[in-house]
Amino acid sequence: MGTGSGAIAIALAQVLPEITIHAVDESPEALAIAKANINKYKYAERIHLHQGSWWSPLEFLQGQVQGMISNPPYIPTSLIAQLQPEVTNHEPHLALDGGEHGLDDLRHLVSTAPSYLKSGGLWLVETMAGQPETVVRLLREQGSYRDICTFPDFAGISRFVQATRI
Secondary structure: OOOOOOHHHHHHHHHOOOOOEEEEEOOHHHHHHHHHHHHHOOOOOOEEEEEOOOOHHHHHHOOOEEEEEEOOOOEOHHHHHHOOHHHHOOOOHHHOEOOOOOOHHHHHHHHHHHHOEEEEEEEEEEOOOOOHHHHHHHHHHHOOEEEEEEEEOOOOOEEEEEEEEO
């Protein structure tokens, strides 16, 4: 979800050769870059690109998805201007802006993924430092997830949240 350049989809295709990947992004420009990268690494047969907002282009996969991985926009709107210039000047703000508290898209993924994930399906996202506890709470409150946990990044900062669809 939110494939951007396609890097995560390509990495998954490399380490999980038996899976088909459906990569979604709202931005046609991002999808063009993802398509070039996917073709460069020869994964076009296994990675299918879809334009749209989050799950909307994947209605045909309701209840069939084995896993969802996303690095969604999670930066609070007020902090975007304070990011490093190489981020604010080169990354599309659509890929950064997570709303007032940085949680808009994370909340959406918590609430919508259960309709698409199979029982036992993986839910995995990257968050901003300080957000994992809130995302864990949202997952618990939603009621469709189990085995909810967080993971640190290479600097030891808790930034990833994983759950399993009940």
